[in-house]
Amino acid sequence: MNEQLVSMITQLVIEKMGNQTPDEPSHETAVPIEDHKEILIKLQAKETSEANIVASPSAIERSNEPLIKLYHSESHNHEQLYYSASNNEPTDTMAPITAFKFEEDEVSESVQAAKKHTPARIGVGRAGTRPKTKTWLKFRLDHAAAVDAVYGEVTEGLLQKLDVFQVTTRVTDKEEYITRPDLGRRLSDESKTLIQSKCAKNPKVQIILSNGLSASAIEENVQDVYLALQQSLNNLNIEIGTTFYIDKGRVALMDEIGELLQAEVIVYLIGERPGLVSAESMSAYICYQPRIGTVEADRMVVSNIHKGGIPPLEAGAYLGTVVQKILHYKASGVGLVAKEG
Structure with missing residues (x-):
């Protein structure tokens, strides 16, 4: 020193x-x-x-x-x-x-167990008052996927593969489709003429497809669901009408199609509103003799059809059994539940 x-x-x-x-x-x-x-x-x-x-x-x-x-x-x-x-x-x-930590990196065993059974954002932690960077980037990615699903379009290649023709509603563009649901529930005049000229009259089951609010759902799921449903109905000896695709359609559009074709049962495969867990969820709406003025209580739905929910092939096979039951009881929705009870 x-x-x-x-x-x-x-x-x-x-x-x-x-x-x-x-x-x-x-x-x-x-x-x-x-x-x-x-x-x-x-x-x-x-x-x-x-x-x-x-x-x-x-x-x-x-x-x-x-x-x-x-x-x-x-x-x-x-x-x-x-x-x-x-x-x-x-x-x-x-x-x-x-080192000061706002939240422990390791979550409890109960949270870990819950995360195995849900895709919801639980136990993701935070950095101060804000979400962690990884969580925030994943949120932004899921949000972008939802926007793409709504504004996207189904490719022509898929429609050709399924051998279906396309019709339109009274909607002119995506913005009008989102803000005017009523226009998505009515066919354009040209589409009415095309359906009447190409489709079989009075079918037992009429299958229709639509992008709805998620084109991604149709791209990812409709082929497996449609083919499995066709096979299921053929095995049950149930007649199928002429399938077609509707661009920018809403669920209640099945009522007008029921009026035009006088179908006994309509199965409507449509892309659902995307969320922040999945932007590819598709639903199947089923109704016995849908006509203009049909109430929502008469419709049935099998929802959450995607790779993280009901597998598409399984959903298609199940829809065939539902259609069989509807034809047997001649009712759907709450009417079917009442008759079964």
Whole structure:
């Protein structure tokens, strides 16, 4: 240790203590500084002969000031000492500094179990008052997928593969389709003529397809559902009409089609409104003799058809059994439930 440096520091301390006011207690007695522990001097010798000096506040301050925190830079875990700024002796409490966390990274066992049974955003944590970066980016991705599902279009290649023709409603564009649901419940005049000329009259089952509010749902699911439904109905010896696709259609459009074709049962495969869990969910609405003025209580629906819900192939096979039951009881919706009961 540099003895000259120690001598200089000691002299400065003595001079400082000699400048005290008469009202303040004197510290010029020959009592060692270490015994009173009121002044802390820390010298750290380095290879470059540089020294770091940390001194506590002067003992002349007697107000109730907050504790002064001194950190040992040579410690890798940054242990912390607390010294009082008053005349009282410093506390001997030493506590390691730990990184502050708003929320533990590990979630409880109950939350882990719940996450296995739902795709909902639970136990994702937060950073302060905001979601974590990974959670926020996933939210933005799901939101973008939902927007794409609504504004997207079903490809011509899929319609050709399914061998269906296309008709339109009275809607002119996507914005009008979203803001005017009533226009999506009526066919255009050209579409009425095309349906009457191409479709078989009085079919037992009429299958219709529509993008609805999710073109992604049709792209991902309709082929498997449609083919499985066809096979199921053929195995049950149930006649199927001429299938076609409706662009920008609503659920209640099945009533007008029922009037045009006088179908006994209509199965309407339509893309559902996307959410932030899945933008590819499709539903199948079924109704016995739908006509203009049919109430919603007479419709049935098998929803949540997608890879994370009801598997498309399984949904198609199940729809065949539902149609069989409807034809047997000649009712659907609450009427079917009443007759079954």
